[in-house]
Amino acid sequence: EPEVTQTPSHQVTQMGQEVILRCVPISNHLYFYWYRQILGQKVEFLVSFYNNEISEKSEIFDDQFSVERPDGSNFTLKIRSTKLEDSAMYFCASSEYTGRAFFGQGTRLTVV
């Protein structure tokens, strides 16, 4: 079965540093998403991306976040200046159409 791949599985960074989380969505999917889950809390929607532009974003997705699809296969989430509260599991997802999304295994980001 095709799957969404995320790298790295775990990233540790110092506060104030920039990080880029990478995802390879399923190849024929058109919609791409980032979610995050702070330890012990709910999965939270960050942003969706369609046709090379942001389709929807949550209040969490402020100016320190950006997304990009630099080529035909990768989808990235950049956090410009990390804060301690950005420590979380970040999940990438993709779908052929809205709703039935396939999630990756996540990147655990630890900001120290």
Added chain:
Amino acid sequence: DAKTTQPTSMDCAEGRAANLPCNHSTISGNEYVYWYRQIHSQGPQYIIHGLKNNETNEMASLIITEDRKSSTLILPHATLRDTAVYYCIVRGYSGGGADGLTFGKGTHLIIQP
């Protein structure tokens, strides 16, 4: 906030059917009911979705009441690997949009050996 209400936790014996309820009394006519699950800290996994008819796939069955205000996810023969948090999510199919999913706290289903 999520538009659904689910019990916080449930137990089920291995091999028995697990029936997970969900209330979505404010669901509107064009909104679907989706079920996802999250095993430990893995990425959420799609299970099934439906609009008004009952649905079945290789993982589960979804029973939606006639007034669509509640639904039940049925895992017919639960195994230990079905222990997970199960999320019931209501969302519209916007066609041209890419709306995110709103996850609630879900039901922690524990399958007992």
